[in-house]
Amino acid sequence: xAQIERDRWHNALTPQLRxxxxxxxxxxxxxxxxxxxxxxxxxxxxxxxxxxxxxVPPLAGGPTTDxxxxxxxxxxxxxxxxxxxxxxxRTAAALxxxxxxxxxxxxxxxxxxxxxxxxxxxxxxxxxYRTATIRLWGDCEAEGHKPWRLSFGVTQDGRWAQTxxxxxx
Numbered sequence: 534x535a536q537i538e539r540d541r542w543h544n545a546l547t548p549q550l551r552x553x554x555x556x557x558x559x560x561x562x563x564x565x566x567x568x569x570x571x572x573x574x575x576x577x578x579x580x581x582x583x584x585x586x587x588x589v590p591p592l593a594g595g596p597t598t599d600x601x602x603x604x605x606x607x608x609x610x611x612x613x614x615x616x617x618x619x620x621x622x623r624t625a626a627a628l629x630x631x632x633x634x635x636x637x638x639x640x641x642x643x644x645x646x647x648x649x650x651x652x653x654x655x656x657x658x659x660x661x662y663r664t665a666t667i668r669l670w671g672d673c674e675a676e677g678h679k680p681w682r683l684s685f686g687v688t689q690d691g692r693w694a695q696t697x698x699x700x701x702x
Contacts, residue, residue, distance in 0.1 A: 569632035
């Protein structure tokens, strides 16, 4: 019974985060709305692919499994080397946030993979993700609590996304 109560309390304290893309500034805004009982929250954001390609077998003569895995299949990546982003732009360094804090991370359009060749390949890549949602994981840690993994779908129209749903601006 005690474990059930701890799990219920953990769920009640799930961090309320909002994310929003501002395309013209190439910035992803992150806002921690609460609960304030968590104190300082550390949030690590990871850009997810548009869908899981690990079960898709590679085609003969096509890209390798490793090349497919290194590609960010979506419209944006974190700007490599900025805000603690890794060299691929998939993950940014953990952000320390207090309730009510807001910060921003630099983002860039993703780089088309080499096998999307030439001008036509670039155009096809841009067309594929022109209005696509940016999918992210938000791994959150607060002292004295088990971690949370939150899912976000950030649209490109400037609306705030909140833990699995889009909310008004």
